Amino acid sequence: MKFQNVKGTRDFYPPEMAVRNWLVGKWREVSQRHGFEEYDGPALEYLDLYVAKSGEGIVSELYHFEDRGGRALALRPEMTPTLARMVAARANALPKPIKWFCVPNFFRAERPQRGRLREFLQWNIDIIGAPEDRTDLADAECISVALDLFEQLGLTTEHVEMRISSRTVFAEILSTLKIESDRHPLIFNVLDKRGKIPPEVFDAELAKTGLNETQRNTLNEMMSVRGDEAFSQVEAILGPSAKSDSSCAQLKSVLNALKEQDDRKALDYCVFDPSVVRGLDYYTGIVFEAYSTGDVRRAICGGGRYDNLLAEMGGGHLSGVGFGMGDVVLGEVLEECGLIPGLTESVECYVATEIAEKIPDVWTIVNILRRQMKQSCIFSYKAGSLKKQFQQAAQHRAEFCIIVGPSLAVKHMATGRQIDLDLPSNLHTGSAQKMLREELSKTFATLKQSDT
RNA sequence: GUGAGCGUAGCCCAAUUGGUUAGAGCACCGGGUUGUGGUCCCGGGGGUUGCGGGUUCGAGUCCCGUCGCUCACCCCA
Numbered sequence: 001m002k003f004q005n006v007k008g009t010r011d012f013y014p015p016e017m018a019v020r021n022w023l024v025g026k027w028r029e030v031s032q033r034h035g036f037e038e039y040d041g042p043a044l045e046y047l048d049l050y051v052a053k054s055g056e057g058i059v060s061e062l063y064h065f066e067d068r069g070g071r072a073l074a075l076r077p078e079m080t081p082t083l084a085r086m087v088a089a090r091a092n093a094l095p096k097p098i099k100w101f102c103v104p105n106f107f108r109a110e111r112p113q114r115g116r117l118r119e120f121l122q123w124n125i126d127i128i129g130a131p132e133d134r135t136d137l138a139d140a141e142c143i144s145v146a147l148d149l150f151e152q153l154g155l156t157t158e159h160v161e162m163r164i165s166s167r168t169v170f171a172e173i174l175s176t177l178k179i180e181s182d183r184h185p186l187i188f189n190v191l192d193k194r195g196k197i198p199p200e201v202f203d204a205e206l207a208k209t210g211l212n213e214t215q216r217n218t219l220n221e222m223m224s225v226r227g228d229e230a231f232s233q234v235e236a237i238l239g240p241s242a243k244s245d246s247s248c249a250q251l252k253s254v255l256n257a258l259k260e261q262d263d264r265k266a267l268d269y270c271v272f273d274p275s276v277v278r279g280l281d282y283y284t285g286i287v288f289e290a291y292s293t294g295d296v297r298r299a300i301c302g303g304g305r306y307d308n309l310l311a312e313m314g315g316g317h318l319s320g321v322g323f324g325m326g327d328v329v330l331g332e333v334l335e336e337c338g339l340i341p342g343l344t345e346s347v348e349c350y351v352a353t354e355i356a357e358k359i360p361d362v363w364t365i366v367n368i369l370r371r372q373m374k375q376s377c378i379f380s381y382k383a384g385s386l387k388k389q390f391q392q393a394a395q396h397r398a399e400f401c402i403i404v405g406p407s408l409a410v411k412h413m414a415t416g417r418q419i420d421l422d423l424p425s426n427l428h429t430g431s432a433q434k435m436l437r438e439e440l441s442k443t444f445a446t447l448k449q450s451d452t
Numbered sequence: 453g454u455g456a457g458c459g460u461a462g463c464c465c466a467a468u469u470g471g472u473u474a475g476a477g478c479a480c481c482g483g484g485u486u487g488u489g490g491u492c493c494c495g496g497g498g499g500u501u502g503c504g505g506g507u508u509c510g511a512g513u514c515c516c517g518u519c520g521c522u523c524a525c526c527c528c529a
Binding site: 111 | 522525
């Protein structure tokens with residue numbers, strides 16, 4: 001084999017493409033039900049767009065090159081900069097809140113490993129410009145979209161959980177612990193690693209940021225519990241400042257909104273988990289990650305509130321919340337849970353003949369079916385044994401097989417029932433074609449009825 | 453970029469531990485039976501054992517290199 005696909009990319013043969021289309025279809029369906037509009041941007045952007053958001057360090061992580069005009073371009077590694085750019089360009093003209101989604105492919109120049117490729121699809125959901133005093137509802141709606149998707153895919157609370165935390169709660173805790181806010185980003189960065197490194201290493205890393213033992217222990221204890229217990233811990237740490245307008249209350253109101261849904265099922269997926277921090281500096285409010293409860297360890301999706309990002313990228317002061325969900329990890333989880341359906345492409349008709357001289361008639365009938373009757377239709381280019389052609393018809397999940405011989409026969413593949421029709425001697429007259437159409441329609445209907 | 457494991461047919465795997473001409477199954481193509489279908493039977497194409505070198509009378513098997521894949525680290529938008 002001389003050529004192969006580029007490392008970290010995938011070939012989608014028809015069976016894989018069917019699964020991909022199925023998944024993307026679910027993403028679209030759920031997005032639209034929640035009132036999100038689809039958009040897209042270019043796969044190529046100026047390299048500077050990403051440097052502006054993430055710093056020079058990002059350059060080694062993405063595919064970039066110089067075009068013939070000397071411009072530094074990059075293949076998009078994420079959507080947020082493009083989204084910010086697009087929103088900024090029409091910030092005043094777009095009705096708020098802006099609720100957009102997209103399902104683009106992204107490229108990252110990383111070493112592929114489990115759940116991570118160099119090209120992948122990612123569903124992006126964003127709500128921008130929600131009223132500042134009701135961002136809790138935007139947060140809840142955003143999370144609700146993800147949970148609805150899980151339900152649509154058959155992923156239950158047995159399979160996945162949504163871990164929710166809040167950067168503002170953390171900020172308040174750090175302030176209570178007398179840690180200046182300019183050190184918060186550095187500390188968040190360490191806190192984010194907590195689940196991935198041994199406890200001693202974690203403690204040492206925290207110590208490096210200048211936290212004393214009491215501060216470290218307080219954070220560690222709080223991050224080791226979840227749910228109501230975590231709320232108690234947080235409230236204990238915050239003490240008298242944990243009032244109704246506190247960050248903690250805001251987080252609770254997001255969870256409450258999810259609870260208010262009619263079936264209350266959404267909340268069952270969710271848990272307050274202070275160990276969720278997220279690695280990005282721009283998050284300003286709630287942060288959340290969905291995880292499989294099974295063997296797949298990576299996050300299925302992640303997101304949060306980013307109220308300053310748009311302004312930083314020149315988009316004016318607009319609140320924002322959103323998440324991304326990649327197809328790779330999700331696909332692995334679905335596979336593991338046996339939730340990927342059998343998706344064989346099917347056609348409505350197969351036209352067969354044993355007689356070589358009838359091939360022109362086959363071709364004519366195929367065209368009548370396709371062009372006049374709008375039926376999907378395939379046939380064999382060569383006359384041959386009916387056995388073989390039936391096998392092909394069955395392989396393609398044809399609903400009907402039309403056999404052209406001295407006369408016509410229509411066979412219903414599911415039941416094996418067969419009805420004979422006359423074959424007009426000249427298929428090229430309008431009246432013959434009209435008659436054939438009517439006969440075929442009637443026969444299809446009859447055979448379908450007998451099925452039920 | 454760092455480390456580890458693995459490379460035999462399109463796919464999943466064999467090959468008596470170094471011994472003749474590298475084999476099955478699935479898939480694909482062709483033929484036959486059931487006289488018009490997913491069964492069964494027969495046949496066929498397809499491999500320089502990733503590639504290159506070395507040790508040996510002899511290498512798919514051992515050694516070195518290289519490429520590729522996978523997993524982990526880094527990073528995670």
